[in-house]
Amino acid sequence: MAQIDKENFNSLKYLKEEYFEFKKLNQGRVPYLLMDFMKFDGAPDPVKFIDRDKTYLQFVASVEKDESLKELLQSETFEGTLKELSSKLPLKRIYEFVIIRYLLDHEEISLEIAKHQILKMVNDVDDDSILHAFECLNQDYYDSVQSKSKPKLVQYNDGSLVRSLLFKELLVNEEYRKYIEDIVSYGIFRYEKEYKKEYYGVPHFKLYEQYPMVDAALLSNFRKIHSSYRGSGLLTNGNDYFLFIDLHKEDDIKESINYKDKFIDERYFQWQTPNTTSQNTDRGQNIINNKRRGIKLHLFVRKYREIDGKNEPFIYIGTGDAVHHEGEKPITVKIKLDNEIPSTLFTEFTKRV
Secondary structure: OOOHHOOOOOOOOHHHHHHHHHHHHOOOOOOOOOHHHHHHOOOOOOOOHHHHEEEHHHHHHOOOOOOHHHHHHOOOOHHHHHHHOOOOOOOOOHHHHHHHHHHHHOEEEEEEHHHHOOOOOOOOOOOHHHHHHHHOOOOOOOHHHHHHHHOOEEEEEEEEEOOOHHHEEEEEEEEHHHHHHHHHHHHHOOOOHEEEEEEEEOOOOOOOOOOOOHHHHHHHHOOOOHHHHOOEEEEEEOOEEEEEEEEOOOOOOHHHHHOOOEEEOOOOEEEEOOOOOOOOHHHHHHHOOOOOOOOEEEEEEEOOOOOOOOEOOOOEEEEEEEEEEOOOOOEEEEEEEEEOOOOOHHHHHHOOO
């Protein structure tokens, strides 16, 4: 068992083993496309390969030692576009990819056409989220580093998104287009499988789904730089408060941030606010009297910050209301969850390893 504990399942050795096992399943053919993974039950999750090399194609090129692929990836705009689209996988909201799919064959898309296209995929959508998807594709909420390094595929003009010259030129090349289309199709197909046609509202969270912290910015239509969503355990967007909680603290953690966060049982959670929060502040009041003040507390929990050197996502356990509080800086808050935690998940979170 100790040996297994030491193994890193995100290491290249294991990823290669998984890849070549899958290649066998694929009748020995190189699975060049992400869509190949959708043809088989029990196929590995190709996003693991993307995480390793930023694009799936880069991973294939290196493990297969495929010179023609390596050459294809010499094009900075092509590789940059693959990275940009791949970084959104697996999709947590389908709107951006439905818009891009339409733009593969059309010069531009209006908000109205986008809504029509999106409603073919899901039961409902709100206009503000479509507008937000347009703004995100237009890179409105990228920080300066992202803006400089990521290719711009579209331009937002007067209510419409128009293909950029760079994107148009890429799509003329059949080889490039095949791989760009593949990422878009995979994103949409996988989303359909996992989320069905359900509309989750705003913020667009599905219970017990996994989310990195920055997803809360995208899915709540946050209209400032998205990369600012990191670091702190409490992030806010208007009346939505997002509580990001690590259950298992590192051994060498400073006492001042060693928060006593824990499940009391399947229905109640104990959470400590950031250590600067006192009860008489506006933020403190919003937390301890959240229901009366119309504040929604959204809880995201993960057991460990990282496993095998890789940051773990959080699991969304829904909303809840503060029912009891005590102390200052931090305030210890007892939260009654709107959804009782399924017993398997509760055990997963609370059992000692």
